[in-house]
Amino acid sequence: MTDVYNFCAGPAMLPAQVMKKAQKELLNWDGLGTSVMEVSHRSSEFKKLAKQADQDLRELMSIPDNYHVLFMHGGGRAQFAAVVNNFLGSNGKALYLTSGQWSQAAAEEAIRLVGPKGVDTIDVTKNEVEPVVKSISIPDFNNMNDEYRYLHFCPNETVDGIEIFDDISSPWPIVADMSSNILSRQIDVSRYAVIYAGAQKNIGPSGLSIVIIRNDMLKLPKLPQASIFNYQMQVESGSMYNTPPTFAWYLAAEVFKWLKQNGGVAQIEENNYKKAELLYDCIDNSNLYVNDVAIENRSWMNVTFKLTKGTLETEFIEQAKNKGLVALKGHRLVGGMRASIYNAMPVKGVQALTKFMVEFEESNTNYSN
Amino acid sequence: MTDVYNFCAGPAMLPAQVMKKAQKELLNWDGLGTSVMEVSHRSSEFKKLAKQADQDLRELMSIPDNYHVLFMHGGGRAQFAAVVNNFLGSNGKALYLTSGQWSQAAAEEAIRLVGPKGVDTIDVTKNEVEPVVKSISIPDFNNMNDEYRYLHFCPNETVDGIEIFDDISSPWPIVADMSSNILSRQIDVSRYAVIYAGAQKNIGPSGLSIVIIRNDMLKLPKLPQASIFNYQMQVESGSMYNTPPTFAWYLAAEVFKWLKQNGGVAQIEENNYKKAELLYDCIDNSNLYVNDVAIENRSWMNVTFKLTKGTLETEFIEQAKNKGLVALKGHRLVGGMRASIYNAMPVKGVQALTKFMVEFEESNTNYSN
Structure with missing residues (x-):
């Protein structure tokens, strides 16, 4: 699988x-x-x-x-x-x-x-x-x-x-x-x-x-x-x-x-920084995803974002799940999306997510054109 | 094993x-x-x-x-x-x-x-x-x-x-x-x-x-x-x-x-009664093992017993362990032996224990003669 x-x-x-x-x-x-x-x-x-x-x-x-x-x-x-x-x-x-x-x-x-x-x-x-x-x-x-x-x-x-x-x-x-x-x-x-x-x-x-x-x-x-x-x-x-x-x-x-x-906390800190950077960069470089936290207070562990086209959120979660990217729904109290990328999440997991996010945005931009 | x-x-x-x-x-x-x-x-x-x-x-x-x-x-x-x-x-x-x-x-x-x-x-x-x-x-x-x-x-x-x-x-x-x-x-x-x-x-x-x-x-x-x-x-x-x-x-x-x-609580009750009976019978029929609880209050789950020759207890635990019968040591507050025979313990586990207990008694009776 x-x-x-x-x-x-x-x-x-x-x-x-x-x-x-x-x-x-x-x-x-x-x-x-x-x-x-x-x-x-x-x-x-x-x-x-x-x-x-x-x-x-x-x-x-x-x-x-x-x-x-x-x-x-x-x-x-x-x-x-x-x-x-x-x-x-x-x-x-x-x-x-x-x-x-x-x-x-x-x-x-x-x-x-x-x-x-x-x-x-x-x-x-x-x-x-x-x-x-x-x-x-x-x-x-x-x-x-x-x-x-x-x-x-x-x-x-x-x-x-x-x-x-x-x-x-x-x-x-x-x-x-x-x-x-x-x-x-x-x-x-x-x-x-x-x-x-x-x-x-x-x-x-x-x-x-x-x-x-x-x-x-x-x-x-x-x-x-x-x-x-x-x-x-x-x-x-x-x-x-x-x-x-x-x-x-x-x-x-x-x-x-x-x-x-695996190199202790110093090494995991590097990985975590890299994972968070990858994901926030993907969000900041898009027109579809938006994060509302000031850069200096953006969590490295829980990356929250919304879709500017809110109607696409269910579709986003569904398609992500089909690609093995699961549990991206935001907390029931705040809605939107949340990618929790704790220590155990490998860099390639975040890469798979950002790849999907870019593709999803592209396909939906094309669709609406 | x-x-x-x-x-x-x-x-x-x-x-x-x-x-x-x-x-x-x-x-x-x-x-x-x-x-x-x-x-x-x-x-x-x-x-x-x-x-x-x-x-x-x-x-x-x-x-x-x-x-x-x-x-x-x-x-x-x-x-x-x-x-x-x-x-x-x-x-x-x-x-x-x-x-x-x-x-x-x-x-x-x-x-x-x-x-x-x-x-x-x-x-x-x-x-x-x-x-x-x-x-x-x-x-x-x-x-x-x-x-x-x-x-x-x-x-x-x-x-x-x-x-x-x-x-x-x-x-x-x-x-x-x-x-x-x-x-x-x-x-x-x-x-x-x-x-x-x-x-x-x-x-x-x-x-x-x-x-x-x-x-x-x-x-x-x-x-x-x-x-x-x-x-x-x-x-x-x-x-x-x-x-x-x-x-x-x-x-x-x-x-x-x-x-x-596996037959619900009615069936497990039968098994538990049988297991307890096997073990208490083994104790009551021996000269080496003794249980000090009145018959009507003997636990079906935790069978405690002592060895009349207290000096043999360490040896008992050691030999039992070698036969795959583990964790028989009594609680640190009361000493002696304790066989906990909860639902998950199969009847054959208790049979293995009583077989060992009989053999241990025999070998130690012979030894002291």
């Missing part, structure tokens, strides 16, 4: 090499004669896997020694609540920057948990009306006197196709939801107090979230919550306070190995 | 037929050219899977129409907290029956969340000292005047090898943690207000929990908690308030199909 390139925003495609290995050893992992998902998380074999995954992620992201790495249940939304419950006990207050759907959802969850008194929000989007351009403008926080337990932001908005590349500087600990851009480019972990990510974009299948947390954050006062999301308890038990999602953890470990074998 | 029979208490073995199918279609599910774990949970294909899984579980367990079925993140421990947070708002109080490690842990989590004032516990174990026999004695609740939002109990204790077969009758809604015996034998769902289960014993891989909840329970006052564990919100969104653990959900759906193809 034709190669299928899957542009789903999440659960997203995983590296082909990892999936082939997973298939090969699905019934007999590590010579045990059983699947990795049928093995005790407390077995020496699984503990070895867990240790390796921790080491590999630390190496890939240059995580300093005063940070812990947790492998937990749930995805980004589980962490929306966990962040609040782990850091906002005893009348704490947090600042949430909103830049799109996901940061907004995180702020809403915080308000649900501690009420509006515990949460300040700043909308950091700037919308020019004519022509419509969405951009981000980060205020200078260093002159603010407010006391916040943390500042929360989401550097990549999957629905809106907006990415914040600025290194935010703040007098408060910074908590970043990197669900959709973790491991996609080099970052300085030491600038963050907490980084969390749902796995289903750049790490593995859904049902797993990763938390990278600086030691001192464990001491903040907590609210009552499910113990499985208590960061201190999970640190003490090596992420095994309860039975973890072992198969997802295994796949994450394989994705880390794959990244290391 | 030799057939491997995996007696792990959880994550436990899955049906061989399901695992083979999962392997075959791991890279190309439903003709999509991608893995099921790379497909959007909101795609028509995945929604179809979700609907089928719901229907199949309803059919297998004869779930009445006034119950909802939820597929959620986490395992049993996630639900320990969710039960409290969904039902114990505004000064509610609950009664927890304790019969072993897991029911005790559930009660402890409830106390962590609402304090000791919100939780009463009754120890329903009865320990005869000479000879040591653990049994269960359920009080008559119908004469009690206390007002509880719910009564919580755990009908099968995986660590202790204790199962409660009685149909408990109570003036309060009954919440049952069936993590380790759901689908193992026929039960009358209408006797319960809520049944929950971590998947990793009789349903699928770890990272998924299933909740069967009666309509009226959704109206009880809630405590603040992560929205992903809010039963009302998950009912309204068809368990897709957030990205669910899709691969685990898919495997659960396949396990349900497998059960249906």
Whole structure:
């Protein structure tokens, strides 16, 4: 069959090499004669896997020694609540920057948990009306006197196709939801107090979230919550306070190995830049496709675009699907198209998409002439 | 290689037929050219899977129409907290029956969340000292005047090898943690207000929990908690308030199909009875193996036993492993041996184990003579 390139925003495609290995050893992992998902998380074999995954992620992201790495249940939304419950006990207050759907959802969850008194929000989007351009403008926080337990932001908005590349500087600990851009480019972990990510974009299948947390954050006062999301308890038990999602953890470990074998984050950053450039160039050089995000805030991971002839969108999605280019429909809240091009998407997948986009535009221009 | 029979208490073995199918279609599910774990949970294909899984579980367990079925993140421990947070708002109080490690842990989590004032516990174990026999004695609740939002109990204790077969009758809604015996034998769902289960014993891989909840329970006052564990919100969104653990959900759906193809719960109940009988007979007919649970409370799922010559235990585990009989070591808190013989364990797996046990006893009796 034709190669299928899957542009789903999440659960997203995983590296082909990892999936082939997973298939090969699905019934007999590590010579045990059983699947990795049928093995005790407390077995020496699984503990070895867990240790390796921790080491590999630390190496890939240059995580300093005063940070812990947790492998937990749930995805980004589980962490929306966990962040609040782990850091906002005893009348704490947090600042949430909103830049799109996901940061907004995180702020809403915080308000649900501690009420509006515990949460300040700043909308950091700037919308020019004519022509419509969405951009981000980060205020200078260093002159603010407010006391916040943390500042929360989401550097990549999957629905809106907006990415914040600025290194935010703040007098408060910074908590970043990197669900959709973790491991996609080099970052300085030491600038963050907490980084969390749902796995289903750049790490593995859904049902797993990763938390990278600086030691001192464990001491903040907590609210009552499910113990499985208590960061201190999970640190003490090596992420095994309860039975973890072992198969997802295994796949994450394989994705880390794959990244290391392929030049690490520096190399994937180059690929990601190239893929995004290819796609945005294709859009900018066309009369049919249009993207409304300011160049400096265009996401490398989720490329959103609309067709100037809106009536062609269904046809576009249909024809793309017939060529093996699937899941290009934009999020139900915003419409249009979205090509999610996470780490696992090869350059040739994006080349196949841009080739199709050019041909589709040509055939439809000819048709209307 | 030799057939491997995996007696792990959880994550436990899955049906061989399901695992083979999962392997075959791991890279190309439903003709999509991608893995099921790379497909959007909101795609028509995945929604179809979700609907089928719901229907199949309803059919297998004869779930009445006034119950909802939820597929959620986490395992049993996630639900320990969710039960409290969904039902114990505004000064509610609950009664927890304790019969072993897991029911005790559930009660402890409830106390962590609402304090000791919100939780009463009754120890329903009865320990005869000479000879040591653990049994269960359920009080008559119908004469009690206390007002509880719910009564919580755990009908099968995986660590202790204790199962409660009685149909408990109570003036309060009954919440049952069936993590380790759901689908193992026929039960009358209408006797319960809520049944929950971590998947990793009789349903699928770890990272998924299933909740069967009666309509009226959704109206009880809630405590603040992560929205992903809010039963009302998950009912309204068809368990897709957030990205669910899709691969685990898919495997659960396949396990349900497998059960249906193999005679449903009535047939698996017969197999399970036969397996448990084989193993307990082997223990009772030996001088080397001993089980300390009263016959009427011996678990069909987790058969615990000790060796009267304790020094032989390491050797027993080692020799068993060499014969492909793996993960027989008892829980770290209680020691000894444990053979977990969930639905996926075939009768011939238990036959292989009892054959080995007889041979091991013979060779060690001869040796000591």
